[in-house]
Amino acid sequence: MGKKIILLGATGSIGVQTIDIIREHPEQFSLxxxxxxxxxxxxxxIIKEFEPEIVCVQNEQDAEALSREFPRTAFxxxxxxxxxxxxYDADVxxxxxxxxxxxxPTLxxxxxxxxxxxxxxxxxVTAGHLVMESAKRYGAEILPVDSEHSALFQSLNGEKLEQATKLILTASGGSFRDSNRDQLKDVTVKEALDHPNWSMGAKITIDSATMVNKGLEVIEANVLFDFAYDDIEVLLHRESIIHSMVEFQDTSVMAQLGTPDMRVPIQYALTFPDRLPRPNAKRLNLAEIGKLHFREMDYVRFRALQLAFDAGRTGGTMTTVLNAANEQAVALFLDGRIKFLQIEEIIERAMDAHNPILSPDLETILHVDSETRKTVLNMLK
Ligand code: NAD
Ligand code: MG
Known part of the structure; x- marks a missing residue:
């Protein structure tokens, strides 16, 4: 029967690619x-193809309609x-x-x-300490899917964590990597949604354009691998071929490379510590690519990344505020209600207005999250 999988967010960009992997390996996985x-x-x-035991939808009416149509599935x-x-009972x-x-749901x-x-x-980002502490207490394994963190995870595999000195996250630079701040003033939603290397959901594509995505990933790396912020570096690398690297105390650097295809890190999270073949996938051909480019990160140009480092270093509920302010601001931008540069402005104002609470419990985090969204909406008045 293989591994039983429960997939939250099946209709999204990652969800659909996870289903591709399940479909490619019917012996190994079932949905x-x-x-x-x-x-x-x-x-x-998806229901017709996989006949799952349980399905969750957003609306009660949709759930009722589907349960009449598919009586063997619980909605x-x-x-x-x-x-x-x-x-629900599953392996992953x-x-x-x-x-x-x-x-x-994760907790x-x-x-x-x-x-x-x-x-x-x-x-x-919003509650990393709660997730990691309780994963440790209950013996739950947390496997990264994000390509950078999968690369870090793979590069650290079999190594002694205390002998690793630095995590180096690569960043493509997003839709506006070659624009200066002045050129960002009047960019449109459509332009922001046009990512050069990856085809992803709308929110993360905007996050890539603002560099908030890399900021969230820096915090994600701190949470997953317990590296101090001083030991996490971001490097601009426009081709997205090196997915991230780890430096060790002997100066060796381990990296994971590949064509930009999220199905690779998704599959690895499903098969770890094994690897399964991907016969039809495009293979990396470095001779064809010829050159890889690297550039030092510019924290003035990419202000939001600086804000994320600041939030991470402050810790506690500050990362909750960063995340909630960003989620709200991106929704407003996608709605055409604010301009592109206002996203980072809103995050900064929300962070400035917040008195961080250290080691917050779940209730505090949920409260700060919803208060921050209200604060952001109030900024528009
Ligand atoms: P998406 O917008 O394409 O899909 C999101 C999914 O979540 C959809 O199935 C949607 O129905 C569901 N969803 C949205 N709001 C919900 C709600 N309130 N309640 C329940 N379900 C809800 O997003 P995506 O690009 O697939 O990204 C998913 C996650 O993976 C994000 O956290 C993103 O940062 C991360 N990620 C994505 C990529 C990528 O290539 N797309 C890469 C790395 C990390
Ligand atoms: Mg990523």
């Missing part, structure tokens, strides 16, 4: 359950349904939802000692 948002057409297709809905799906939970809505699955393949970086 036991999934959550979808509002895309019922895609949800129906749940909303926030409670997402948790019910996350804790893939969390590929977007935003801090993924936090509680509940951890309590069952479940292995969690986590793409949902907002969960690790």
């Amino acid at each position: 036991t359950g999934f959550s979808a948002g509002r895309n019922m057409e895609l949800a129906r297709k 749940v809905f909303g926030g409670r349904g997402l948790i019910e799906t996350a804790v 939970l893939v969390n590929a939802v977007i935003g801090s809505v993924g936090l509680e 509940e699955a951890i309590k069952l000692g479940r292995t969690i393949a986590i793409a949902n970086k907002e969960t690790l």
Whole structure:
């Protein structure tokens, strides 16, 4: 039967690619359950193909309609349904939802000692300490899906953590990597959504353009690998071929390379410590690529990355504020209600206004998250 998989966020960019991997390896994996948002057409297709035992959708009406159509599947809905799906019996939970809505389902699955393949970086940014502490307590394994963290994880594999001196995250630079700040003033949503290397969901594509994504990833790296912020570096690398690197005390550097294809880190999280073949995937041909480029990060140009380092160093609820302010600001930008550069401005103002609480519990985090979103909406008045 292979590994039973529960997939949260099945209709998103990571979700669809996770399903590609499950489909490519029917002996190894089965899709036991999934959550979808509002895309019922895609949800129906996935149900027909995989006949899962449980499915969560956003609305009660959609759940009712689907349960008449597919009587052999249990349908749940909303926030409670997402948790019910996350804790449903399985071998691996893939969390590929977007935003801090993924936090509680993750924490509940951890309590069952479940292995969690986590793409949902907002969960690790908003409450990383809760996730990692409880993973340790309940013996749950947390496996990174984000390409940079998968690369770091692979580069650290078999090494002694205390002999690694630096994590080097690579950054493509996003849609506006060759623009200066002045040119960013009037960029449109459409331009921001046009990422040069990766095809991803809307929110993370905007996050890449603002460099918030790399900021979230720096915090994610601190949470997952317990490296101090001083020992995490970001390097501009426009081709996205080197997915990240680890430097060791003897000056050796280990890296993981590959064509930019999220299905590689997704599959690795599902098969770790094994690797499965990917017969039809494009293979890396460095001779064809010829040259790789690297540039020092510019923290004035990419202000949001500096803000993320600041939030990480402050710690406590400051990373919750960074994340919630960004989620709200990106939604406003996608709605055409604010300009591109206002995203980082809003994050900075929200952080300035916040008195951080150290070692917050779940209730505090959820409270700070929702208060921050309100603060941001109030800024528009
Ligand atoms: P997406 O927008 O394409 O998909 C998000 C999924 O979450 C959808 O299935 C949607 O229905 C669901 N969802 C959204 N809001 C929800 C809510 N309130 N309740 C329940 N479900 C909800 O996003 P994506 O690009 O696939 O990204 C998913 C996560 O993976 C993000 O945290 C992102 O940062 C991370 N990630 C994505 C990529 C990528 O290539 N897309 C790469 C690395 C990391
Ligand atoms: Mg990434």
